[in-house]
Amino acid sequence: MPFIRFRGFTGHQLEGTVPRITEQMALICNIPRERLKAERYDVQALTPSPASIEILMFQRDQEVHNRIASSIHGILADEGLSDAHIFFNILSPTLYYKQGKPLTDYPLD
Secondary structure, eight states: OEEEEEOOHHHOOOOOOOHHHHHHHHHHHHOOOOEEEEEEEOOSSSSOOOOOEEEEEEEOOOHHHHHHHHHHHHHHHHHTTTTOOEEEEEEGGGGEEEETTEOTTTTOO
């Protein structure tokens, strides 16, 4: 946890970027890199749609979210992919369950 979901990217485009993104996010969030999960979705766009990165995670300070988005944008820009949209889907620890129990005492630091 957090989950990073890529849409509208090829596997080739993400080969070098995903390790850089997960490394930077781990540093910014002060969590082990192994806790980050990255997925690429193959979708068929039915209307024109930009490539996007959805980040599912528990709420952090706004500055942390800003730093994550800025870092990801910089990494993508280095690869010529600066048009991707980045957005967060904020999860609640009390509504996230492991082994049938909510994460009521989940440390965010």
